Amino acid sequence: MNDPGDPLEPHELRAWMAFLAAGHLIDYEIERQLKRDGGLSHPEFEVLVGLSLAEGNRLRMSDLARVVMVSKSRLTYQVTQLERDGFVKRTENESDRRSVWAELTEEGAAALARVRPGHRRVVREALIxxxxxxxxxxxxxxxxxxxERLRQR
Structure with missing residues (x-):
């Protein structure tokens, strides 16, 4: 077994470079489609999807950050943008004053419905x-x- 600090073997480097290229190119195509169809960024789309899948279409901000796998500060920025557009609203958590709920609005659900078909098309064409x-x-x-390995860190 190689030491983790050793240079990557040619086949390992090939896999890594292909993974990076595919990830960047797919993300670019998704970003273009989301902007074109709904004026959303990919991170904003992920927030809307995360909320749409939650019970009652709402989550505590800290839970939403875990669902969409971003830092709390990055999530705050995304939610602020979505709130400005009327797609998400924040409310105080009555049972825990230290936390805040993010909730998908009707306008947010409609925006998500507008971009989802195109998103699925891009995923199918670019990957599936x-x-x-x-x-x-x-x-x-x-x-x-x-x-899973990275989540355990």
Missing amino acids: EVLAPEEIDLLGDALGRVA
Whole structure:
């Protein structure tokens, strides 16, 4: 087994560079589509999706930060932008004055509904249609393990 500080083997470097390129290019395509179809950034879209999946379409800000995997300060910025556009509203948590709820508004749900078909199309065209079904399963398993390892840090 190699020492973690050793240079990457050629096949490891190839996998890493392909992962970076694919991730950046897919993110670029998604960002373009979201801006075109709904004026949203990718992080704003992720916040709206996170809220749409939550019970009552709302989450404590700290829980939402974990769901969308961003820092609390970055989430605060995103929610402020979404609140300005009327897509999210913040309210005090009556049972815990130290926390704040973020809630998806009707306007936010409508914005999400506008961009979701295009988002799905981009994901399918950029990733799903390029891979064989067994590769999709393999990719999901492999990246799931990577995400789990990083969540444990």
